[in-house]
Amino acid sequence: xxxxxxxxxxxxxxxxxxxxxxxxxxxxxxxxxxxxxxxxxxxxxxxxxxxxxxxxxxxxxxxxxxxxxxxxxxxxxxxxxxxxxxxxxxxxxxxxxxxxxxxxxxxxxxxxxxxxxxxxxxxxxxxxxxxxxxxxxxxxxxxxxxxxxxxxxxxxxxxxxxxxxxxxxxxxxxxxxxxxxxxxxxxxxxxxxxxxxxxxxxxxxxxxxxxxxxxxxxxxxxxxxxxxxxxxxxxxxxxxxxxxxxxxxxxxxxxxxxxxxxxxxxxxxxxxxxxxxxxxxxxxxxxxxxxxxxxxxxxxxxxxxxxxxxxxxxxxxxxxxxxxxxxxxxxxxxxxxxxxxxxxxxxxxxxxxxxxxxxxxxxxxxxxxxxxxxxxxxxxxxxxxxxx
Numbered sequence: 001x002x003x004x005x006x007x008x009x010x011x012x013x014x015x016x017x018x019x020x021x022x023x024x025x026x027x028x029x030x031x032x033x034x035x036x037x038x039x040x041x042x043x044x045x046x047x048x049x050x051x052x053x054x055x056x057x058x059x060x061x062x063x064x065x066x067x068x069x070x071x072x073x074x075x076x077x078x079x080x081x082x083x084x085x086x087x088x089x090x091x092x093x094x095x096x097x098x099x100x101x102x103x104x105x106x107x108x109x110x111x112x113x114x115x116x117x118x119x120x121x122x123x124x125x126x127x128x129x130x131x132x133x134x135x136x137x138x139x140x141x142x143x144x145x146x147x148x149x150x151x152x153x154x155x156x157x158x159x160x161x162x163x164x165x166x167x168x169x170x171x172x173x174x175x176x177x178x179x180x181x182x183x184x185x186x187x188x189x190x191x192x193x194x195x196x197x198x199x200x201x202x203x204x205x206x207x208x209x210x211x212x213x214x215x216x217x218x219x220x221x222x223x224x225x226x227x228x229x230x231x232x233x234x235x236x237x238x239x240x241x242x243x244x245x246x247x248x249x250x251x252x253x254x255x256x257x258x259x260x261x262x263x264x265x266x267x268x269x270x271x272x273x274x275x276x277x278x279x280x281x282x283x284x285x286x287x288x289x290x291x292x293x294x295x296x297x298x299x300x301x302x303x304x305x306x307x308x309x310x311x312x313x314x315x316x317x318x319x320x321x322x323x324x325x326x327x328x329x330x331x332x333x334x335x336x337x338x339x340x341x342x343x344x345x346x347x348x349x350x351x352x353x354x355x356x357x358x359x360x361x362x363x364x365x366x367x368x369x370x371x372x373x374x375x376x377x378x379x380x381x382x383x384x385x386x387x388x
Contacts (some may be wrong), residue, residue: 048109048146050381051346053338054101056361059108060089060352061381067096067108068377070363075104076135077119083135087360087367089377093137097381100149107149107156108137115141115156123152123168124183131183141185150197156185163189163204165197172231173200173215189233198245198292203252204233211240211252219248219264220278227278237280246292252280257301259287284327291337298327303348305334331373335382345373352377 057071105119153167175188201215249263
């Protein structure tokens with residue numbers, strides 16, 4: 001079924017691998033706030049991710065710490081010991097507190113601080129010292145408190161706030177100067193409280209709320225005013241509590257709830273051909289979460305979900321970007337959202353809903369395209385935040 005689909009996203013992904021090879025600092029002084037530091041360092045940082053979507057597979061943790069997965073499984077990315085695609089959630093492992101997905105790989109953090117990986121292992125993305133694809137979870141690291149997985153590399157924060165990374169480093173995404181396959185975890189940064197990896201890029205927040213980035217930068221996704229790949233961490237902005245990145249753009253939330261973005265999405269949004277998109281630009285207020293994928297989605301502080309679509313996502317008709325009124329309200333009572341050509345939302349009551357292109361990827365047991373949300377699971381663990 002799903003394996004035979006000639007997917008546009010698969011083409012884009014492998015094309016990417018080929019070419020990359022792979023308090024006055026308030027929320028009103030936007031022009032002055034980038035690069036300024038706040039004296040208040042007690043901010044809440046996202047501590048765990050309980051819902052994550054790769055290109056064609058999705059993982060979720062239930063309240064009891066059980067990890068479940070569904071979707072495509074040709075590389076064993078679900079971790080159930082098979083390469084069988086799953087149209088409904090299947091149980092993977094217990095005692096999990098955080099999970100993240102790459103394109104065809106998965107990483108999980110257990111309550112004892114151990115890090116486990118499985119799935120596609122080209123470029124050493126699993127961090128086990130090999131390039132062997134794995135169909136079941138394998139332990140690779142201890143004493144971790146946070147994890148993140150991109151398409152070709154991954155990272156983890158240890159309990160001493162050191163950041164460790166591994167995988168492909170052709171664009172500097174691991175954070176070392178050598179263009180190598182780093183097949184085991186290596187220490188790359190200190191004093192880190194949050195990390196986010198994506199295609200070939202890493203964003204990290206330090207304990208003083210400063211945001212740093214490194215890796216692939218062809219569209220200004222690092223936000224340092226250039227399009228030059230960065231092999232070592234460079235400072236981007238301050239007073240940040242959350243950051244994330246997609247193929248061609250990045251976004252961050254400041255402690256006051258202001259959303260900033262940079263990279264190609266801002267060039268599209270502003271209809272701007274100059275270099276104004278190469279550094280962070282203020283977007284909107286009152287944001288507590290942001291998801292950067294084919295389209296940008298935000299959750300406001302009233303738990304309302306809003307989207308800012310910049311590309312078609314497989315709907316019957318193309319979606320036209322509205323520069324005058326970019327954010328459209330989708331639904332309420334949302335605490336997390338992920339997805340690529342599908343959209344998954346985790347509600348405040350712990351139920352998980354999905355819609356969009358399906359082909360067995362939504363987890364509802366069908367292959368039907370869903371224009372409206374359908375419930376997939378219940379009792380999904382809510383993400384928590386910790387005070388740093």
